[in-house]
Amino acid sequence: MAIELKMPALSPTMEEGTLAKWLKKEGDAIVAGDIIAEIETDKATMEFEAVDEGTLGKILVSEGTEGVKVGTVIATMAGEGEDAAAAAPAPAAAEPPAAAPTSAEPEAPQPAKAEGATARPASTAKAARDPEVPTGTAMKTVTVREALRDAMAEEMRADERVFVMGEEVAQYQGAYKVTQGLLDEFGPKRVIDTPITEYGFAGVGTGAAMGGLKPIVEFMTFNFAMQAIDHIINSAAKTNYMSGGQMRCPIVFRGPNAAASRVGAQHSQNYGPWYASVPGLIVIAPYDAADCKGLLKAAIRSEDPVVFLENELVYGRSFDVPDTDDWVLPIGKARIVREGRDVTIVAYSIAVGMALQAAEELAGEGIEAEVIDLRTLRPLDREAILESLAKTNRLIIAEEGWPTCSIASEVMAICMEEGFDNLDAPVLRVTDEDVPLPYAANLEKAALIDAPRIVAAAKKVCYR
Amino acid sequence: MAKAARSKTTDSAPSARDQHDFALHSLQESHEKALRYDASTEQMLDFYEQMLLIRRFEERAGQLYGLGLIGGFCHLYIGQEAVAVGLQSALKEGLDSVITGYRDHGHMLAYGIDPKVIMAELTGRQAGISKGKGGSMHMFSTEHRFYGGHGIVGAQVALGGGLALAHQYREDGGLCLAYFGDGAANQGQVYETFNMASLWKLPIVFVIENNQYAMGTAVSRSSAETEFYRRGTAFRIPGMDVNGMDVLEVRQAAEIAFAHVRGGNGPVLMELGTYRYRGHSMSDPAKYRTREEVQDMREHRDPIEGLKKTLLERGKSEDELKDIDKRIRATVSEAADFAESSPEPDPRELYTDILVESY
Numbered sequence: 001m002a003i004e005l006k007m008p009a010l011s012p013t014m015e016e017g018t019l020a021k022w023l024k025k026e027g028d029a030i031v032a033g034d035i036i037a038e039i040e041t042d043k044a045t046m047e048f049e050a051v052d053e054g055t056l057g058k059i060l061v062s063e064g065t066e067g068v069k070v071g072t073v074i075a076t077m078a079g080e081g082e083d084a085a086a087a088a089p090a091p092a093a094a095e096p097p098a099a100a101p102t103s104a105e106p107e108a109p110q111p112a113k114a115e116g117a118t119a120r121p122a123s124t125a126k127a128a129r130d131p132e133v134p135t136g137t138a139m140k141t142v143t144v145r146e147a148l149r150d151a152m153a154e155e156m157r158a159d160e161r162v163f164v165m166g167e168e169v170a171q172y173q174g175a176y177k178v179t180q181g182l183l184d185e186f187g188p189k190r191v192i193d194t195p196i197t198e199y200g201f202a203g204v205g206t207g208a209a210m211g212g213l214k215p216i217v218e219f220m221t222f223n224f225a226m227q228a229i230d231h232i233i234n235s236a237a238k239t240n241y242m243s244g245g246q247m248r249c250p251i252v253f254r255g256p257n258a259a260a261s262r263v264g265a266q267h268s269q270n271y272g273p274w275y276a277s278v279p280g281l282i283v284i285a286p287y288d289a290a291d292c293k294g295l296l297k298a299a300i301r302s303e304d305p306v307v308f309l310e311n312e313l314v315y316g317r318s319f320d321v322p323d324t325d326d327w328v329l330p331i332g333k334a335r336i337v338r339e340g341r342d343v344t345i346v347a348y349s350i351a352v353g354m355a356l357q358a359a360e361e362l363a364g365e366g367i368e369a370e371v372i373d374l375r376t377l378r379p380l381d382r383e384a385i386l387e388s389l390a391k392t393n394r395l396i397i398a399e400e401g402w403p404t405c406s407i408a409s410e411v412m413a414i415c416m417e418e419g420f421d422n423l424d425a426p427v428l429r430v431t432d433e434d435v436p437l438p439y440a441a442n443l444e445k446a447a448l449i450d451a452p453r454i455v456a457a458a459k460k461v462c463y464r
Numbered sequence: 465m466a467k468a469a470r471s472k473t474t475d476s477a478p479s480a481r482d483q484h485d486f487a488l489h490s491l492q493e494s495h496e497k498a499l500r501y502d503a504s505t506e507q508m509l510d511f512y513e514q515m516l517l518i519r520r521f522e523e524r525a526g527q528l529y530g531l532g533l534i535g536g537f538c539h540l541y542i543g544q545e546a547v548a549v550g551l552q553s554a555l556k557e558g559l560d561s562v563i564t565g566y567r568d569h570g571h572m573l574a575y576g577i578d579p580k581v582i583m584a585e586l587t588g589r590q591a592g593i594s595k596g597k598g599g600s601m602h603m604f605s606t607e608h609r610f611y612g613g614h615g616i617v618g619a620q621v622a623l624g625g626g627l628a629l630a631h632q633y634r635e636d637g638g639l640c641l642a643y644f645g646d647g648a649a650n651q652g653q654v655y656e657t658f659n660m661a662s663l664w665k666l667p668i669v670f671v672i673e674n675n676q677y678a679m680g681t682a683v684s685r686s687s688a689e690t691e692f693y694r695r696g697t698a699f700r701i702p703g704m705d706v707n708g709m710d711v712l713e714v715r716q717a718a719e720i721a722f723a724h725v726r727g728g729n730g731p732v733l734m735e736l737g738t739y740r741y742r743g744h745s746m747s748d749p750a751k752y753r754t755r756e757e758v759q760d761m762r763e764h765r766d767p768i769e770g771l772k773k774t775l776l777e778r779g780k781s782e783d784e785l786k787d788i789d790k791r792i793r794a795t796v797s798e799a800a801d802f803a804e805s806s807p808e809p810d811p812r813e814l815y816t817d818i819l820v821e822s823y
Binding site: 201242 | 563593594595596598605606611612613616619623625627629631633634656659816821
């Protein structure tokens with residue numbers, strides 16, 4: 001029986017990759033441990049190692065092919081005593097499987113569909129253009145990962161005081177490849193690999209900011225920043241106030257936040273509400289690449305301490321980013337990412353993608369949803385929320401995080417306190433379940449927010 | 465018996481074998497060759513005046529606390545004066561940076577910062593150095609490169625590492641002096657910082673002010689290794705064991721340590737054996753030690769009395785020294801009057817200085 005070699009999943013979030021190079025030819029004898037091919041994920045180039053012995057039969061995906069879905073049969077191998085030539089599979093097997101085995105991922109829409117860049121046949125609503133982008137600006141398509149890197153590189157070129165420190169940011173090129181290339185351009189003085197010592201290096205970064213530099217401290221994930229939260233809050237956030245405005249702390253703490261994929265409870269938490277509750281901090285949680293770039297640049301330029309929450313699942317998604325030298329966005333301003341008149345969906349970070357997907361579905365049922373991306377969690381853009389509520393009279397919040405004491409709770413409070421007269425229905429929150437995030441694929445899926453849940457809540461407040 | 469009371473030759477000193485086991489003692493050896501700083505009489509008078517100012521200021525702060533004019537936590541520096549004065553006198557003013565914990569009044573006074581604005585901060589007035597919004601534990605003077613004044617035990621050590629990183633990054637030749645206590649010396653982030661500071665050769669002097677008690681817990685009850693100057697061993701940081709009750713010994717040790725750090729050799733860890741006469745804070749009755757222990761220290765090891773003796777030996781008269789005391793009492797009284805009579809912060813201050821920019 002021929003052995004099928006399939007495109008392997010090489011990281012928790014990998015959905016597809018590039019078959020960079022075949023290192024064996026058809027007919028080559030293979031022993032376990034041989035490197036058969038090189039596969040490029042969005043983070044790294046990985047070696048694909050044989051686990052069985054035999055002869056390489058037919059190569060089904062030629063080298064250089066991009067976007068090969070995980071699970072696709074890329075070659076066949078004949079076992080001992082089998083005819084390698086006969087090991088070609090039935091033609092159907094060459095087709096990529098319909099479903100990637102990463103079904104536990106949150107139902108994140110593919111960017112092309114979600115962004116409103118393509119036609120929305122069922123919808124009369126238009127995707128809202130960012131008013132910050134001047135008309136006629138040329139756009140280029142980049143991933144969120146690249147946008148973040150570009151933001152750092154541009155600001156480092158502009159200001160000698162800016163430097164990056166964190167675990168694996170330099171030689172390894174970033175645990176999630178966000179700092180890729182920075183060491184080559186700026187050298188080890190400005191791109192500093194730290195030991196695994198979050199409390200310590202968060203303190204060192206904060207002290208360096210007090211001493212007049214502008215550090216960008218990368219946490220490999222914000223889950224690890226809990227070890228360092230004392231410096232973020234007690235040292236960075238409060239010092240300007242405690243010193244009567246004498247001592248500034250211009251620092252950016254950044255890294256992936258919230259649930260990734262199948263990494264369990266300790267690696268899957270949204271800290272947005274935690275940091276957003278602290279006076280003295282700026283908290284930014286953008287969704288698309290343009291916002292990531294424009295807001296990270298603004299964060300680096302700010303004289304205040306900023307917590308910048310990224311999302312690992314979004315790093316590899318591509319979006320249009322204005323192709324200008326100086327794309328900087330204002331902190332504290334939400335954006336209407338889709339206009340609508342029937343119901344407002346407030347979201348931030350990865351939930352914006354889900355909200356857009358939900359809005360698309362709702363449009364098919366005749367409900368025009370307005371989607372607001374908060375972008376900044378502190379200071380919160382209350383006016384944007386209330387203005388939209390005044391227009392639609394119904395509001396729900398979509399948040400990939402726990403419901404209790406959440407950003408959703410805060411938005412609900414704002415609607416009650418300042419928008420009560422405009423409400424035609426109770427405000428609802430659509431969030432993750434109130435449980436530690438489980439590992440099992442089905443349980444994880446059940447615990448996380450998704451577009452269907454947003455659709456159901458929107459219909460409920462529309463009494464449909 | 466408290467370590468500060470120990471002379472280098474008594475039984476409680478580390479044995480020769482212990483010393484041999486501690487490899488990173490080259491700076492200590494240099495220090496022991498010339499224990500006391502060869503100060504001019506003028507310099508000594510200066511040290512005397514500074515130490516006396518701290519003592520009288522703190523005594524007054526204790527009184528104002530008793531009167532309810534100072535609230536919250538208030539940690540006095542009485543007994544430890546020689547440490548801040550001896551070390552800070554060796555700094556390059558306007559270049560080097562200093563950071564400490566919550567027992568910070570003495571360090572600010574040693575910088576020559578106006579006692580009025582410090583006392584007014586203690587009483588929570590608009591004229592305080594932090595506009596009354598920081599209080600006793602949270603005072604800063606960026607003008608003097610004094611970076612606080614931090615209320616979280618041990619936080620200043622990592623922050624100090626960052627200040628040192630900034631010196632190294634700017635290549636300005638400055639160093640950071642980071643003070644912490646024997647209590648903070650058991651915080652994990654201290655060792656995280658030791659590791660990075662040594663790895664990156666940061667220009668930082670770690671100063672453990674060992675006043676023998678972490679709040680009410682004697683060092684021997686909290687610390688497996690009570691010879692704190694050895695705590696950098698695992699990180700290849702040389703240690704110095706310094707008598708913190710003699711300002712001239714402190715100053716001499718500072719000369720050696722600072723030269724080492726300025727030479728690009730990475731951090732130094734100094735343990736300053738000292739003693740606080742008062743409780744941990746104003747609300748601490750200090751029942752964990754005997755009156756005799758405190759009394760013995762006051763009588764035999766007091767840093768101000770010790771320097772006074774040296775000054776008299778140098779031919780200064782009792783009257784001259786009394787005049788200094790008089791002048792200082794007047795300065796402190798003036799500061800206290802100012803702190804009592806100046807207005808509280810404007811209610812609008814509640815909402816200022818939260819963020820630097822508007823969004």
